[in-house]
Amino acid sequence: MVLYYCTxxxxxxxxxxxxxxxxxxxxxxYLHNWAISFALFETEYIPRPYRLGGEMAQKPSxxxxxxxxxxxxxxxVGIYVFPAQPIVWAYQINTFKAAQVSYYGISKQxxxxxxxxxxxxxxxxxxxxxxxxxxxxxIVAPDSVELPSQxxxxxxxxxxxxxxxxxxxxxxxxxxxxxxxxxQHPLNPLDLPNSTQLVLYNRIVMPPVSLVSQAKLNGDxxxxxxxxxxxxxxxxxxxxxxxxPICLPRGAFYGARQSVVAS
Amino acid sequence: xxxxxxxxxxxxxALHSLVIRLAAxxxxxxxxxxxxxxxxxxxxxxxxxxxxxxxxxxxxxxxxISLSGLIGHRRKGNVQPDDRFYFRISLLDGGLIxxxxxxxxxxxxxxxxxxxxxxxxxxxxxLPGTHAAAGSSDYTLLAKTPHISGDITLQFLSPTSFKxxxxxxxxxxxxxxxxxxxxxxxxFAPLDLQFSAIEWQGFVSAYELKTYAFKLExxxxxxxxxxxxxxxxxxEQARVxxxxxxxxxxxxxxxxxxxxxxxAKLINS
Numbered sequence: 001m002v003l004y005y006c007t008x009x010x011x012x013x014x015x016x017x018x019x020x021x022x023x024x025x026x027x028x029x030y031l032h033n034w035a036i037s038f039a040l041f042e043t044e045y046i047p048r049p050y051r052l053g054g055e056m057a058q059k060p061s062x063x064x065x066x067x068x069x070x071x072x073x074x075x076x077v078g079i080y081v082f083p084a085q086p087i088v089w090a091y092q093i094n095t096f097k098a099a100q101v102s103y104y105g106i107s108k109q110x111x112x113x114x115x116x117x118x119x120x121x122x123x124x125x126x127x128x129x130x131x132x133x134x135x136x137x138x139i140v141a142p143d144s145v146e147l148p149s150q151x152x153x154x155x156x157x158x159x160x161x162x163x164x165x166x167x168x169x170x171x172x173x174x175x176x177x178x179x180x181x182x183x184q185h186p187l188n189p190l191d192l193p194n195s196t197q198l199v200l201y202n203r204i205v206m207p208p209v210s211l212v213s214q215a216k217l218n219g220d221x222x223x224x225x226x227x228x229x230x231x232x233x234x235x236x237x238x239x240x241x242x243x244x245p246i247c248l249p250r251g252a253f254y255g256a257r258q259s260v261v262a263s
Numbered sequence: 264x265x266x267x268x269x270x271x272x273x274x275x276x277a278l279h280s281l282v283i284r285l286a287a288x289x290x291x292x293x294x295x296x297x298x299x300x301x302x303x304x305x306x307x308x309x310x311x312x313x314x315x316x317x318x319x320x321x322x323x324x325x326x327x328i329s330l331s332g333l334i335g336h337r338r339k340g341n342v343q344p345d346d347r348f349y350f351r352i353s354l355l356d357g358g359l360i361x362x363x364x365x366x367x368x369x370x371x372x373x374x375x376x377x378x379x380x381x382x383x384x385x386x387x388x389x390l391p392g393t394h395a396a397a398g399s400s401d402y403t404l405l406a407k408t409p410h411i412s413g414d415i416t417l418q419f420l421s422p423t424s425f426k427x428x429x430x431x432x433x434x435x436x437x438x439x440x441x442x443x444x445x446x447x448x449x450x451f452a453p454l455d456l457q458f459s460a461i462e463w464q465g466f467v468s469a470y471e472l473k474t475y476a477f478k479l480e481x482x483x484x485x486x487x488x489x490x491x492x493x494x495x496x497x498x499e500q501a502r503v504x505x506x507x508x509x510x511x512x513x514x515x516x517x518x519x520x521x522x523x524x525x526x527a528k529l530i531n532s
Contacts, residue, residue, distance in 0.1 A: 019286065019383050019385065020288070020383070021286050021287065021288045021289075021344040021345050021383055022288060022289050022290065022343075022344030022345075023344065024344050024345050026286075026345065127345075200279075200360075200389055200390060200399065201389065201390070202386065202387060202388045202389060202390055202393050202397075203364075203367075203368070203371075203386055203387040203389075204386050205371050205383075205384045205385055205386050205387075207372070210368070210371060214390045214393055216390070
C-alpha cells in the first residue's frame, strides 16, 4: 500500500452549490473526497455509463452497489482519496441568468411591471472558487495501481479544469501508530472505520456528507514525518509542501459507516 | 434542594464551547435579541437524539448550557443573504456534547429558522484555536489554575444582572458575580473539586459599564455590559476567584445565561 501526496491547482473556476442563500449559491472552500474520487478514477476504475435514463437518472449512486457508477468499485481495488484541504484559495462571484421556467417563477420581460431594473429578475450569483486556488490531499492505493505523476481532471458543476500532481511519500517517513491523535487534514466521517472514534472536531457542513476538520480521534493512524534535513533523500525533495508532521487515520474506505445515509 | 441535573446522563468533567456558524438565507429585518429563539433551537437539537434529556435540562434549576446571542455584523437596514453570524453554546457537562452534535448532524440539511428568519448552517467549530469563541477545558484543569495576582478583570459581553433580595441588581458586585459562579461550579464540578461556601471580601477597583436592555418575550431585562476589575486581598479567596473567573467564559454569570445574558470572559488575572 502506498500513500501519495497530491496537490490540485485550479485552472478554471470551480463551482458546487454547497449552500443556497436567496439567490446566492456558495461553494465551500474544501473539496469533497467523493467528488475528487469520481474525477480521478472514473472510466479507469469506476464504470461511467454512456447514458442513464429512467429511475436511475439524476439519482446519486455514491454507495449503491446496485448502480453502475458507485464508489464501492474503488474499495474493491483498494483506492481511497481523502478530502482536499485548501492551501491558497480565493473566491469569484459571477452573476448568471437563471432559466425562466414556470415552476420556478413567472418569467418577466424587460420593461414589464415588476421588472423594475434593466436586467432580468430571474438571476443568481454563483460564489465560485477562483483560478489559481491550490489544494492538498492524500491518496491511498496498492502498489499494483500506478498513478500518473501529473494529470488533469474536471470538477464541479462547470466541469472546471484542475491540474493534479501526485507524488508517493517514501515509506521511511511513515510510521503506524495507535491511540489518540489530532488530524489537521479534513476527513469524511462516513468513511472512517468503526474502530476509529471521533472525539472532538470542527464540522464543515456540505452535501452529500459533511466533512470534519482538525479532528481529535482515537484509533489506528499513520504518522507522516519528514526525516531530518541531513537524512533527506532525493525522494523527499519534491515534497516541500507536505505538512510536517501529519497524522492520517488508517483503514478508511468509502462508506465504512454506512448507517448514515448520504443526501 | 438537590439540583435536578444530578440525573443527567452521561456525566463528564469536560467543558466545551462550540461555535455554530450561520449565514442568512434571505433578506429581512432581524429582531435585536434572539436569545429565546437560539435557546429553542439548541433544545430542539438536543431533543432530536434524546427528548428526555432535553426535557430534564429544560426543567433543571441550574441549566448545564449557557448560550450567547446572535453575534455578527448587523446592517443598518435589512440583513442580506450571505451575511455571516455565529452563536456560542457552552456546555458545563461534557457528556452533553455527543447528543448535541448528533442532533445537529441529524438536522443539518434542514434550514434553521430563528424568530421566523431563515439561516443556513455553515459549520461548527469546537476545537480551541480554530475560532476565537471556541474552547474546551476540564474542571480538573481549571481547579489547578495558578493564582497570579489579586486583581481579576472580567468583561461582560452581554447584559448581565443578578437576583438580590427579590429585586434585579444590574451592577456586578463581587459577591454576586463570584457567588453566582461558585454556585454553578459546585453544581457541575466533581465532588472532590467543589469549594466550600465563601463570604466574599473582594471589592470593585475599577469599572467601565453601561446598562443595556435585553429584550425577552416577557419584557426587557436590564443588564450591565462592560469591564470590571475586582481585587481580593485574601489570598485564598483570590485563588478561588481566579479559578471561577476562568470558569466564567463557559458558565456565564448571573441570570438567564441560557437565554444569552451574562456572557463573560476573563481579560487578565
